Amino acid sequence: MTDETSNKMWGGRFAAGPDAIMEAINASIGYDKRLAAQDIAGSRAHAAMLAATGIVSDRDAEAIREGLLTVLSEIEAGDFEFSPALEDIHMNVEARLKALIGDAGGRLHTARSRNDQVATDFRLWVRDQLDSADAALVALIEAFLGQAEAGADYVMPGFTHLQVAQPVTWGHHMMAYVEMLGRDLGRVRDARARMNECPLGAAALAGTSFPIDREMTARALGFDRPCANSLDAVSDRDFALEFLNVASICAMHLSRLAEELVIWSSAQFRFVALSDRFSTGSSIMPQKRNPDAAELIRAKLGRVMGAGVGLMTVMKGLPLAYSKDMQEDKEQVFDAADTLMLALAAMEGMVRDMTPDPAALAAAAGTGFSTATDLADWLVRVLDMPFRDAHHVTGSLVALAEKKGCDLPDLGLEDMQSVHPEIRAEVFDVLGVHNSVASRTSYGGTAPEQVRAQIARWKEKLQ
Secondary structure (H helix, E strand, O other), X not given: OXXXXXXXXXXXXXXXXXXXXXXXXXXXXXXXXXXXXXHHHHHHHHHHHHHHXXXXXXXXXXXXXXXXXXXXXXXXXXXXXXXXXXXXXXXXXXHHHHHHHHHHHHHHHOOOOHHHHHHHHHHXXXXXXXXHHHHHHHHHXXXXXXXXXXXXXXXXXXXXXXEEEEEEEHHHHHHHHHHHHHHHHHHHHHHHHHHXXXXXXXXXXXXXXOOOOHHHHHHHOOOOEEOOOHHHHHHOOHHHHHHHHHHHHHHHHHHHHHHHHHXXXXXXXXXXXXXXXXXXXXXXXXXXXXXXXXXXXXXXHHHHHHHHXXXXXXXXXXXXXXXXXXXXXXXXXXXXXXXXXXXXXXXXXXXXXXXXXXXXXXXXXXXXXXXXXXXXXXXXXXXXXOHHHHHHHHHHHHHHHXXXXXXXXXXOHHHHHHHOOOOOHHHHHOOOHHHHHHHOOOOOOOXXXXXXXXXXXXXXXXX
């Protein structure tokens, strides 16, 4: 591209075109070409509005519409040549449009600026990502519901501090992730509703003197309303920050799950087997089956969280309205969105495919004196003992079992009565892990009946 051509883009303000270094630092086409579909959708809506309000002729608007469709088809077919000299997706599309339809293409930019144009494009793109995240989260929740339903009665250890605490059910553990991901889904939907306002028509920063119809363009692009303040409209990137915050929390949940899958699939635990689709072997140790997909998801959280910090740092010191700094708002959002969607898809596959081992889960559930709390509760409920006293008695019984090298259910009645003479044989009814989980019938508890009730609630909620 010649300097003369480049100067036209700048409106004749400068005597010479930017040199190679300035061109390199100024251009964003290398990454913002991902906004092509959104940019053309916004331009089509803007052109239709310009015709409806009489700002451009119907003939010019029709030429613009046909030309934009041609540009879009060229981009989708991979036949479009993007030029760094034209800086960004907006100028690349407009230059090609003018080459196709002549002067009518130059009328498209009437009553708008690249400032409101890029703000609109970026909102449309982020909104699309929120919709994709919504669908992916629903699919992952459904995968967990399937696991919870199949294993509502499986008994496994519940942990605190990664130490065996109390028995729970596999279904209950799966439903914990349903609740987490359900909140993620709620945040996705809240963020989408909050950001669904249209910046188009704010122009550079002050609005325009042309008699535009901002409600028309907002409706055409699926927005609920136009942004109410032109300064805010072109300078706001809250929607992208909120997307990154939502993505960070969701990625953190996925990372916690990935950590559990890594632990559970190890030879020391053997709680689950991951499918071959999401495992790899070792180049030197033929017996190895590595949970690489889970490990990579665990690591990718850093990229998503880092994107949020990066964009917050870009925005933190900017006066109103637009500054060129805001060109740096997209790359980290693109990367975070790609990373999140890949992690959600991989996790859905792992959860659907993983196979729990009921025998290994049950064996682990009975270790570590996991029914000690059930014993303390029995002392309170049956012997009317203050809980602190029951806690002390139970601790003494745990110490006795440790001394004998057995678990609580393996102590004899005489052993128990040596610590507290009022203990009766019926205490053994609460010491089995299956009895323990069946007794936890409070709302949200681990009893299979409660788990099934929560599964039913979520299935209805997702319909």
